[in-house]
Every structure is written in C-alpha cells, then in structure tokens.
Amino acid sequence: MASRRIEERRAQHKRYKEDVERTGKPFFPHAMFHDTVMSLVVVSVIVGLAVVWYLDGDGTEAGVLGPHYTEEADPGTTNFIPRPDWYFYFLFYLLRIFKWPESVVLGTVGIPTIGLVLLLALPFLDLRRERRLFRRPVALVALLLVVLSMGVLTYKGATARESLGSELIEAVPVWAERQGFAGNDEAVEGAEIFAQAGCAQCHLYIGTGSQNLGAPELTDIGSGERGADYFARYVQNPAQFGNTVMPPYAALGEENLQKLGVFLDASKGTEER
Ligand code: HEC
Numbered sequence: 001m002a003s004r005r006i007e008e009r010r011a012q013h014k015r016y017k018e019d020v021e022r023t024g025k026p027f028f029p030h031a032m033f034h035d036t037v038m039s040l041v042v043v044s045v046i047v048g049l050a051v052v053w054y055l056d057g058d059g060t061e062a063g064v065l066g067p068h069y070t071e072e073a074d075p076g077t078t079n080f081i082p083r084p085d086w087y088f089y090f091l092f093y094l095l096r097i098f099k100w101p102e103s104v105v106l107g108t109v110g111i112p113t114i115g116l117v118l119l120l121a122l123p124f125l126d127l128r129r130e131r132r133l134f135r136r137p138v139a140l141v142a143l144l145l146v147v148l149s150m151g152v153l154t155y156k157g158a159t160a161r162e163s164l165g166s167e168l169i170e171a172v173p174v175w176a177e178r179q180g181f182a183g184n185d186e187a188v189e190g191a192e193i194f195a196q197a198g199c200a201q202c203h204l205y206i207g208t209g210s211q212n213l214g215a216p217e218l219t220d221i222g223s224g225e226r227g228a229d230y231f232a233r234y235v236q237n238p239a240q241f242g243n244t245v246m247p248p249y250a251a252l253g254e255e256n257l258q259k260l261g262v263f264l265d266a267s268k269g270t271e272e273r
Contacts, residue, residue, distance in 0.1 A: 012129060089157030090150045096160065168195035171208050178206060181266035190263025193256050197249060206270060213245050220269025232261030 025031075049065065056063030084092045098107030126139075133140055172191045176182040181191075194200070200209030204217040211217065221231070236257050238246040249257065 009127075084157075086154070086158065089155075090153035091157075093153045093157035093160060096157075168200055168208060171195070171206075175206055178270045179267055181263070184262065184266060186259050186262040187266040188263075190256075190259035190261070190266075193252065193260050194263055197252065197260075202246065205267075215246065218264065219267060222265040222267040223269050226265070228258065228261035228265040230261070231264040232257040235260055235264075 053063060053065040054068075056065065061067075094107050094111075095104070098104045130136060169192055172188065172195055173182070175191055176188050181187040194205070199205075199218075202212040202215035203209050204211050204215075204219070206219050232254075234241050234243075235252075236250045237248045238244070239248065249260075252260070
C-alpha cells in the first residue's frame with residue numbers, strides 16, 4: 001500500500017520534471033524581467049504619490065493626500081485617543097475581545113502561533129497535487145472563513161465606540177452606590193463627566209484610574225467640606241490654586257463644572273460605609 005503511494009508520487013514527480021523541461025521558462029531572464037518591471041511600477045507609484053502630495057495644496061491647505069505638516073505632537077496630552085490605521089482594525093478589535101489580563105496572551109500570542117504552526121505544517125499535511133480551487137474544499141472554506149472574520153473584525157474595529165471613559169463610565173453606578181450619592185442626579189452626571197474627561201489618567205478613584213504626576217486620590221476629596229463651588233472653580237482653573245500640573249478644564253462649561261463639583265463634594269470616602 002505504502003509502496004504504491006510512493007511509486008505514484010515518484011511518477012508524478014517525474015512527469016512534473018518533464019513538464020518543466022518542455023514548457024518551463026528559465027529564471028533568467030523571465031522571472032528577473034517580471035520582478036524588475038513590477039519593482040519599477042511600485043517605486044513609480046510611490047514617487048508619483050509623493051509628487052502629488054507635495055504639489056497639491058500649499059503649506060496650510062490640505063491636498064487630497066493630506067496636509068503637508070500638522071501641529072507638533074504634544075507628548076503631554078491627556079485627551080488624545082490613539083487609534084490604529086485601518087488595516088490594523090482587526091487586531092485592534094481582537095484586543096477588545098480578549099480582555100487584559102486573563103485571555104490577552106491567548107489573543108496576541110496563542111492564536112497567531114497556532115495559525116503560523118498550521119501554515120508551516122501545511123506542505124507536510126496536504127501532499128495532493130490538486131490545485132483547482134473547487135477541488136480543495138477545506139482550503140477554500142478556511143480561506144473564506146479567514147477573509148470573512150477579518151472583514152467583520154475590521155468593520156467592528158472601525159465602528160467601535162471610542163471614548164477615554166468608555167470602560168470607566170460603567171463604574172459610575174458602583175461609585176454612586178458606594179459613596180451614597182446614587183439619588184443625586186447632579187452628582188451622578190458629574191461622575192460621568194469625571195469618567196469621560198480623562199481625570200482618571202492622573203487621579204485614583206475607588207480603585208480605578210491611576211496615580212500620575214503626584215495627583216492625589218479623590219475618593220474622599222469631599223470629606224473636607226470645601227463645597228461644590230470650590231471644586232468647580234478649582235477644576236476650571238487649577239493654576240489659580242497653585243496647581244500647574246493639572247490642565248484647566250474651563251472648556252467643559254459652567255454647567256458641567258458645577259456637576260463635577262457636586263460629584264467631588266459628594267465623594268466622602270467609602271471607608272465607613
Ligand atoms: C495631568 C494630570 C491630571 C489630570 C488629567 C487631572 N488632574 Fe486633578 N490634580 C492633578 C495634580 C498633580 C493635583 C495635585 C496638585 C497639588 O497638589 O498641588 C491635582 C489636584 C486635584 C484636585 C485637588 C485635590 C486637593 O486635595 O485639593 C482636584 C479636586 C482635582 N485634581 C480634580 C480633577 C478633576 C475633576 C479632573 C478631571 C476633570 C482632574 N483633576 C484631572 C493632576 C491632574
């Protein structure tokens with residue numbers, strides 16, 4: 001049985017060699033010519049795009065291929081939401097499916113490694129000479145599944161709602177419960193603003209957020225009885241209070257600042273509750 005299979009394969013190999021002899025084309029000059037032409041096309045397209053980008057639009061106006069230069073990047077920004085280029089959306093969305101830290105290793109190392117091992121093993125697993133697509137159902141279905149899932153993930157990644165507080169905001173009801181301001185609508189709305197305005201990038205609040213640049217934890221900031229107005233004014237312009245590290249939030253508007261103030265004032269700490 002096995003020897004027949006081997007013989008068959010040897011015969012096939014012989015036929016293949018004969019085919020090559022009869023109809024094959026030598027690497028030089030055929031393949032080299034192909035590659036040279038294709039490389040020239042690619043380089044010309046890149047040069048062409050660069051020329052269009054440079055000539056179209058002047059220093060301030062953006063051309064079809066985007067502006068010449070934009071503002072300098074601000075490394076200290078706290079409200080920029082980084083997003084990948086579109087062709088990474090599928091990976092980007094995978095990272096949302098696999099949550100840190102439980103399953104993220106599976107998503108970033110596990111699945112790609114399994115895929116790579118399968119690809120490496122493929123020439124040893126699939127020994128048939130069949131190349132017609134419709135006679136290779138497993139390969140065809142695998143291809144369709146990969147394309148489909150990458151398409152879906154790209155779409156989901158492109159349309160994913162993104163805000164700095166999208167995860168924090170889910171914690172607001174818990175905060176309200178533990179701080180005892182669940183009945184106070186203004187405080188709850190203030191908490192939502194707190195979650196979305198990026199405050200938690202520097203401040204810790206009941207175990208969420210982080211402590212950066214020496215910012216104090218705000219869980220019991222309201223216990224000092226300084227009042228909502230004080231906090232609203234503080235957040236509006238921290239520099240007035242000698243705080244030059246925290247950015248001013250005057251852009252939030254009076255109403256939102258007031259709600260933030262009520263929220264901070266209602267944050268008496270969770271210890272004794
Ligand atoms: C870039 C980091 C940063 C961000 C973002 C930030 N803060 Fe601060 N905040 C600080 C630092 C640092 C201090 C402490 C300054 C000091 O001690 O002089 C502070 C102090 C405060 C205080 C006074 C605390 C006290 O004990 O007097 C309040 C209230 C406050 N922040 C609220 C907020 C709110 C509300 C937001 C979001 C709208 C926010 N902060 C965003 C860095 C930040």
